Amino acid sequence: MITQFLLDTWLLWLLLGVGGLLWWGGRDSQYVNYVFNRYLLALATLVLVSGIVFSLMEVLPGDCAEKYIAYKNTQGETITEADIQAERVRMGLDKSLPERWGRWVTNLTLRGDLGFSCAKRQSVNLALGNRFWMSFMFCIAGLMFSYLIAVPFGILSAFTINKPWTDKNPQHSKAEQLAGTAVLSLQKVVDLLLRIISYLGLALPNFLLALTIILLYVFAGEPMPTGLFSDQWVNVPWFGPDGFETGKFYDFLGHIWLPIFVIGWSATALQLQTVRALVVDESNKLYVDAARARGVDGLTLWAGYPVRHSISPLFNSIGFDFQRVFNDLPIVAVVIGLTDSAALLIEALSMTNDQELAAAILFLVALVVISMNFMTDVVLAAIDPRVRKSVLGNG
């Protein structure tokens, strides 16, 4: 019996256990104390979020009882208003909002049970399956794509920011000036291109970009790469009789570039501007000049000084970058025809009024974002001495 009880409530014990460990460690070490505080804050925020999400899903019309009765209706039974009301009482839907919310939260924290989807007539965990993982992977891939492009180009852009177009230094000979002008102009052109790209990235929303790409395919007369696999590879398993199916992998790559590119597009544009602004800010500080005065130059200077100090704020924003990317995912999923949880979300919200599923997906997203924020805070406080100092006082 006890084992059953413990199994039923494993998530709760896990959370409490971690909390307890942190509290114990926090009595002596200021750092662990800080981690403990963030942990509590994260949990509190999660609770608040669950409250908001739950109440918001209430605005979706139709509750579980109606859906159940409607289902019964399709089975051929007739229904009356009294039936619906009776069903409500049976399901406990007539209880007040806080009570129902409380029950949902307890289910969630005790077991990790996301609820029961009345529209789909199955548990939400089952309905979601691995789709949330899919969305998660998409977003992470999109984010990595955007970081891979934005960070180096942002730094390059920052490097050219205050340089003039031409070399008019009276100390250089005419030949040197010409060469200098050529180099400077090239840098400026690159910078201008990057800025235009970043503006376009902001102006062209993801779905429009997806549309444009599809249009281009139409003009080219090629079949559109919707979905994750083309028809011939959809049902082929990854590991066939000859081992790993490389054909399926290439097909996958051929399809996956579109969603990742579209998802990462506006994230890249935003990141470009952020990275550029951060690096420019840091490179104007005195310590960079001081390093130059010591003879540090070129790549060592840039990598070691402004860039290294800009990484912290960049790293810190990962959580909200993820949230922004996930925000755009539903529409992209609809346009491109993906079948991940974002598509499910749209379907749940706009078509089937599946409150439980929608609430669960939103909660999961919030969970990911909050966990990411927690982890970045903790990691930064551990490795970046400036953060450590400001957060822990003179520790």
Place this chain on the structure above:
Amino acid sequence: MTVGINLLEIRDLTIDFHTDEGLVRAVDNLSLSIRPAEVMGLVGESGSGKSVTAKTIMRLAPDNAVVQHLSQITLNHQGQDVNVLKLRGRDLRLVRGNAVSMIFQEPMASFAPAIRISDQIIQTMQIHLGYSKDQARRVGIELFDRVGIVDPAKRFDQYVFELSGGMRQRAMIAMALSTQPKLLIADEPTTALDVTIQAQVLDLMMELREQMGMAMLFITHDLGVVSKIADNVTVMQRGKAVEVGSAERVLFQPQHPYTRRLLDALPHLENLPEAPRHTPEPLLSVKNLSVSYPTSGKGRKTELFTAVKNISLDLPEGQIIGLVGESGSGKTSLGKAMLGAAPISSGGVQYHNTEKKVTFGVGKPVKRKHLARTAQLVFQDPYSSLNPRMTARDIIAEPLEAMRLTKSREETDQKVIEVAKRCHIEVEHLRRFPHAFSGGQRQRISIARALVCKPKFIVADESVAALDVSIQAEILNLLKELKEELGLTILFISHDLSVIANLCDWVCVMRHGELVEQGSVRQIFLNPQQAYTQKLISSIALLDAKESRSHRSPEWPCMAEQSVSVVSCERV
């Protein structure tokens, strides 16, 4: 002194800047030379071009600086003359850390905050001397020891924010010396330091210079510091060198009026006023006053930080009282507490001889309207103490309008104009916004605002610290005028002893929240009783008294008086 080859020679250096307003000349035809192992003092105020010159020697001028064609900078390195301005690429390392090194005004800002000091110093040595990591580390710790950092091995591996102010400056000196440069450029290295630490750092630099036979280009605005350390002096004003010569000549037989003005800012210990016959009545009494701030202590507890510890004090009326202390002494907290702007944890403040009784403290809250008409504050930072979105007239009129002391706009305007004239602000300028005024003018506006409702007591919290030396003199004279014409009592808070010596009648010395000593200015400066006060007084950078007496030319005493009157006549 042997006439040898110059280590560094600057000829006709002209530097312009591309700004929004066009091409602005920062340095105009400057010529300068430094011989090996010689110290050149480069003196000037902000805008004089001294920092730009130093940066250009190391080829660190900002991108929008244009060094004009005829300029020449030559460095004599290992017997060869090197044209510094034509260096390119890796050769630049010669003037950046190799033969020439630099130390900056703000040691905190010149170390990378997130990289250990050891990594930065080792990197420097690896670049220039090719040492291995272990070798560099050993040399680095040795240097730390040499510059007087206690527990050098531990401090070597720390981050810059873990060191105290004086230690940071020493660490920076250690880093600059690690490559054994021939020329050390010091850009205002002691300006941001407390007086006692300043003296120590100066001594250290002199010592190192002797040991290493290094030349120095010492940039500062303080002629007292220059007198201690320099062999030759160049005085710069607005990009031009207005006076050049040996230190003795420039400091004791100054030719140019600008140099004389700068010399005037030094404390004239011969001219300290006599204490008045009978001490006037106290205007305000402070009894058992303590000021405490809550801070986050270790772990989860909040601790109280006591800035002012149980001070009792009487301030005589109609005098300028100086409140001296180093940073962290609690002087600002005490000043603010007298105005009811700091959290008082025990004791109280009482004003005498006022229309309405003004007294407050623990248990007795401040009656702001009464207090505002009795006492006012002039802040330290002229840039943040004026609301950038209000015109000068509105700023000055604020007390009148806030407390509805006047009946009509005309009356307010009249009072504003009256007080503006007294503070030497031109009436047409009242329409302007703060961004149109210089630092000194802004302080005048601050003072005018404090005066407009005719208080009896003004607290000037480091009010001239952010200003250039020559502007400081004007503001100080204004304060003296106000004391004489209006019978104002002024509490002047400062860490700069030379300013106090030139201005105050009565001095109080604070340390770590406690009152160490108080007395007339003559007593404190010429006959300090407490050990701490003695230490403070001895560390003031003064013109070397012995030298001044023996080298004094007949015109010197008269010149001192002359220059005082010259300054007080000038108005800007």
Place this chain on the structure above:
Amino acid sequence: MNALLARFGRKSKQTKNDESYYTAGQMALIKARFKRKTSGVVAAWILGTMVLMGFFAPFFSPVDPTIRGADAEYRRGAPQMIYFWDDNGFSLRPFSYTYKKVNAKIDLKALAGGGLDALDAFIASGALSSSSQNKFEIDKNNRRYVQFFVKGWDYSLIDLSVGSLDLDFRWDRHLFGVERGQIHLMGTDEDGKDVFSRTLHAVWVTISIAIVALIVKLFVSLFVGGVSGYFGGRVDTIMMSITEAVRVIPPIPIYLACAVALAHIDLTPVQRYFAIAVVIGALDFATLGRRLRTHILTERNQDYVLAAKLCGSSTRRIIWRHLIPSFTSYIIVDTLINFPYVILAETSLSFLGLGLTEPVNSLGVLLQKAQDPDIQQNMVWQFFPVLVFVFLIMAFVFVGDALRDAADPYSEKK
């Protein structure tokens, strides 16, 4: 002000001795700095023109964009170009041609008698394909001259009616039109509605939603940030936790949920429109609210606020005279910078079919049509709103950037 602006025009160099520089308040300084950036100024002109054209859309559109103005004769029609010159000679007055619909010829008799082969041939001839639906014969000899200030359909210029007070100013002149029939500069859609007119009207609808949303957002943010920043302590912690929680949730699903909820309440399209704008605005308070709160927290401790207190200023005076003006410029700049995002939010919603829907004219609605493969293949000119949309957003982004640069360095030159 004119003298001030003339002074700060790009050509002249501003000298420190300029009196107008000294007496320029904050807004004037920002304007002056803004004018120095060409990209910002050009973008501002483009933006201004577009907004103006959008506001006076009926004047600029020769055709009524609603179903009333639908051209039954010219459905799915390609854009009608305006020429000055053709084979028949040069004309000072611009003109267009007459278009006549060509119906696909279906030979029923041959079909009936031909069996499967005839059917195959018939299908292969493309007579049934959708692209044959929009074939029009251009009669080059039949010119229709463009006229200016034509009398056309009746519209409301400015409607200031309030309650029962009718202040509707109606007019019926349009900037241009043709002699016979209607001119469709950007073609028509499946119902015959003019794409050009619809787009112009859509611009204004979209912008007005954005304006409403931004005003709502401003008030909510001011409230949250102001209360939080001013009171500090416990109140601050609670409000910031709530803000953080709201910030974590991705906004678009929330808009979707609200939109669905609204769909079930009976609302007129205009009311729907306002409700959506209010929802978008009210949920977006997180970032601005937080910035305002931080700003107020720091400004409270600035010297000049303390100085005001010592001068005897009451709390209310400090708030009104000192704190609020300190962030006015920031608010204005932030609002302008956020225009694109709000517009994107509305278009995304309408794109999914959950915001505004047909027959309302908004850019989102028009963009949604671009999803239809029929339109993608056969009526490419219906992508014209896409172009306008991109231009509009880019213009906002450039103006916002330039404005941010102009407002940011409001730091004193030391």
